[in-house]
Amino acid sequence: MKAYLGIDVGSVSTNIVVQNEAGKIITGLYLRTRGRPVETIQAGLKETARLLPENTTICGCGTTGSGRYLAGVMVGADVIKNEITAHAVSAAHFVPEVQTVLEIGGQDSKIIIIRDGIVTDFAMNTVCAAGTGSFLDQQASRLGIPITDFGELALQSNNPVRIAGRCTVFAESDMIHKQQMGHPLKDIINGLCEALVRNYLNNVGKGKDILPPVMFQGGVAANAGIRSAFQRALDMEILVPPHHDVMGAIGAALLAREELGISKRSTRFKGFAITELAYQTSSFECDGCPNACEIAEIYEENRVIGRWGARCPRWDIV
């Protein structure tokens, strides 16, 4: 069976999916990156190889996410695409008439406006990461609640308190203040969900024409409290696709299929054997000019396969 591999290496999670020719998801993994993208990609691919049916051949591979270049050179990707395009493609794959995509990941949030199947506008959070997954994670662990129960708890509240959501540090102080005044936890959590949604719509969503159908994807879409706060704020139904947490990876796989279909090339995917290879990363400061760029390198079995961080072509690998 022919299949396509999609890898999304994000700040918080690394997602790996394998999709068949018809677009059906055969395997989907959601792993924590834990600051070790190389190991996570290798572990994820090993697990994926184990889960795949016997006769599967990977005939295309795409990478996305902030670690897309790293993952791309490691596995031999056919396409290396930004997250915005990847998310738009996968959203349109599941709901072709989609007009708005809300995506909240570990450290960034985006809004994508789609009309007639084409991205017409998008925005990403710029100066602040308030209201992304990492902050919710951090608050859940501070309160000793598993992040998976966070949303359910918010739904039990009928009286959300108002939390200042502009900045995560102030949001936390405000939450502590409300908790010391005796507000119940569920109301504080629900208030936090509303604050994050308000912040998102006022910053990332500012000036954007949000029309239904609206899809909500990314890791935070699992949070029923945030979803319900979006529903209340926008007064629209919010669709959360079944694979909401791996939509970026699905998009990367779809893009790989499209790319190879057009170019008629065969895949550059190096195969699952790379999980056995030794990868090493290192970095140094370039002394070529006063910019002092920090160059990062990745070695595969003592051979440099990728370099990043330079502002000039001096360290490019041709």
Place this chain on the structure above:
Amino acid sequence: MRKVTFPHMGESYRTFKMLLNDLGNEVILPPRPSRRTLNLGVQNTPEFACFPLKILMGTYLETIEMGANVIVTSGGVGPCRAGLYAELHKKILHDLGHPVEMIVFEPPRLYPFNFIRNVYKLNPCRLSIKAIIECIKRAWRKLQALDNVEKATHIIRPRELKPGATTKTYKKVLEWIDKAYTTREIIDAETAALIELDNIPRDPERLVLKVGIVGEIYVLLEPASNLEIEETLGNLGVEVERSMFLTGWTRDNTWKETVEGLTVKDAAKPYLPELIGGHGRDSIGNTILYSKRNFDGVIQLAPFTCIPEIVARTILTSVSRDYNIPVLTFFLDEQTGKAGMTTRLEAFVDLLRRKKLQAPDNKLLTASTF
């Protein structure tokens, strides 16, 4: 001994060096702004001031280290705080114990005596007025040559067959223009440079997108302050046209407003009839003109906290809708990371490419759409 320096703005320093030398000044060349420049600038300026104040402060401190004691810069009229930066820089530098002399050029059209006085200060050779005019004319020709060559790279880079070929050739031909001295030599060097660039092998079949760049003058003209956005876009297969070059801006602000300048003002009128300082109105007018010329998109560059550009950005939302032209805005300061910018640029280029391919009159639908 007086040693003269000035702000670094793209490649224009080559001209200013020649002009100031001709008038008999010893010149300290400003280095290209680097991380060190930014660190120095950020340490010695208020945090909420905009990027040009910080980056220029860093440049001045670096040139002072190299021995400069006279700084030539531009002032400004109209409600943008950058017009006051020369004074602020002077105060901060004096406070830091650098008794530099600041020579601030205001638009000569409005302040002719300021212009004459300043030229007199920078003319230790005591050249005659006629000789000074000759020098300025020659410098002007060099500035035009630099701008023309840069414009050519914007067209050639997205079409080059070998990645990096344009940038490499550009670096080489800049030196030719740098060495040229007489008007004849400058014209010859410019011609040779344009021919050399034209010889770069290109792919005529490639689908190239056209993007206009608008925004605040300093972040437009100094590639080190905008993370070399024009080069990055060129490498992504985008032909850029910048709305502002030093020659155009100078013409608009010295003798009289040019036809081009007035067209921009006119275009912006329905959205913004007032001058709001800086280049806010130009950003709006130019976006409309780019749309009328069938550009695929517009990118607005602005220093973080720049009020004129913030106002323009809000209005550009309506312009973008009314004229059906995608607009992407970047606010730049020392915190700006290249990775975030690259992601947004890649997504923007994908958006434009797909939009172009879906247009009803397009026959390229079989090519990669994403």
